[in-house]
Amino acid sequence: MSNKNYLSIYAKSFNWAGFFLPNKTYQKCSSLYDFCRTVDNIADHDGELDIKKKNLSAFKNDFINKNYNNIIIKNMWNLMNNHLISIKIVEDLFNGVESDLNKKVQLDNKKDLIIYSYRVAGTVGLMMAKILNVKDQNSMKAAVDLGIAMQLTNIARDVVEDSNINRFYIKNDYETICNTLALADLFYKSSFTAIKQIPFKFRFAILVARRVYKKIGDKILRTGNIEAYNKAGKIYVNNIEKIFQTIFSIFDLITLILTKQKSSYMNNEHFLISEEINLDERI
Numbered sequence: 001m002s003n004k005n006y007l008s009i010y011a012k013s014f015n016w017a018g019f020f021l022p023n024k025t026y027q028k029c030s031s032l033y034d035f036c037r038t039v040d041n042i043a044d045h046d047g048e049l050d051i052k053k054k055n056l057s058a059f060k061n062d063f064i065n066k067n068y069n070n071i072i073i074k075n076m077w078n079l080m081n082n083h084l085i086s087i088k089i090v091e092d093l094f095n096g097v098e099s100d101l102n103k104k105v106q107l108d109n110k111k112d113l114i115i116y117s118y119r120v121a122g123t124v125g126l127m128m129a130k131i132l133n134v135k136d137q138n139s140m141k142a143a144v145d146l147g148i149a150m151q152l153t154n155i156a157r158d159v160v161e162d163s164n165i166n167r168f169y170i171k172n173d174y175e176t177i178c179n180t181l182a183l184a185d186l187f188y189k190s191s192f193t194a195i196k197q198i199p200f201k202f203r204f205a206i207l208v209a210r211r212v213y214k215k216i217g218d219k220i221l222r223t224g225n226i227e228a229y230n231k232a233g234k235i236y237v238n239n240i241e242k243i244f245q246t247i248f249s250i251f252d253l254i255t256l257i258l259t260k261q262k263s264s265y266m267n268n269e270h271f272l273i274s275e276e277i278n279l280d281e282r283i
Contacts, residue, residue, distance in 0.1 A: 013209060013237060016209075016242050017205045017208040017209035017212065018030070021205045022202075025202065028079060029131060032076070032124070034075065035075070039059065039097050040097060042056045049102075056094075079127075086282050092118070093124070096118075096120035097119075099116065103166060104168070105166065105167040106168045107169050113169060114148065114272055114273060115276055118144060118148055118277065122144040122147040123147065125145070125148070126143055128147075132198050135197070137283055138194060138265060139194040139195075141194075141283065142190055142191045142195075142265045143191070144270075144279070145188075145191045145194075146188070149185075149187035149188040149191065149213075152180055152181070152184035153181065153214070153217045155180060157220060158234070160172070172226075177226075177229065181217040181221060185214075185217070186266065188210060188214050190266050192256075193256070196257075196259070203253065204249060208245065208249045211245040212237050212245045
C-alpha cells in the first residue's frame with residue numbers, strides 16, 4: 001500500500017488538507033503518517049493481545065536498529081535526520097500505543113488523558129511542525145496542542161467503539177463527552193495564533209486540517225444527548241462540509257495575517273505533561 005493510500009483511506013481529513021501542501025511536503029507528511037499508522041494498526045488489529053505486543057515489540061526493535069529493509073522505517077529515519085526529529089518523540093509515540101495493549105485501558109483523571117493524548121497525537125503534531133520547518137519554540141508547543149486537540153476529539157467521538165474493546169479513556173456519559181470537547185476547544189484555540197509562525201506556503205493546509213477536525217466536535221455537540229450520540233454512530237465530516245470549512249479557513253488566514261497577538265500554549269496542561277515528560281528535550 002502506498003503512502004498516499006494510507007492517508008486517503010485512514011485520514012480523510014488530513015488528506016483533504018494535504019491537497020493544499022506542496023507535493024514534496026505532502027510526501028514527507030505522508031511518510032510520517034505511514035509510520036504512525038503502522039504503529040497504530042499493530043495495536044488496533046484484531047487478534048490476541050500477546051501477539052499484538054510481540055508484533056509491536058518487533059517493529060519497535062526494527063525501528064531502533066534501523067532496519068532499512070522496511071521502507072516505512074527507512075523513510076521515517078530520513079525524516080528524523082533531515083528535520084532534526086528527536087528519537088525521544090518517537091519513543092513517546094510507542095509508549096502511548098503500548099499503553100493501549102492491556103486487557104483493560106482506563107484513564108482516571110485529566111492528567112492521564114492529556115499525557116496519553118500527547119503521546120499518541122501531540123507527538124505527531126510536533127514532528128509535523130519540524131517537517132514544516134517551524135523554528136519558534138512556542139509554536140512547536142502549540143503544534144503539540146493541536147495534536148492533543150485532535151486526539152481529544154477522537155476520544156469524544158469513539159467512546160462507544162473504544163468501550164467495545166475495553167478502552168475507557170473517558171466516561172460514557174454525555175456530560176463527560178461535552179467536557180472533553182470543551183478541553184479540546186481550548187487546545188484548538190491555543191494552536192491558532194502559532195500557525196502564523198509556520199512558513200506561509202504551509203499555513204493554509206494546517207488551518208484547513210484544524211477547522212475540518214474541529215467540525216467533528218461541533219457535530220458531536222449537536223447530537224444533544226447521550227441517546228442521540230449513541231445512535232449517531234461514527235461521526236465524520238462530509239465533503240460538502242469540508243468545502244465550507246476550507247472557505248472559512250481563508251478568513252482564518254486573513255485573521256492570522258492581521259493579528260499582532262503572540263503565540264501561546266496551554267501552560268498548565270504542559271506543566272502536567274512535564275511532570276512525566278521533558279517537552280523541552282523533544283522540541
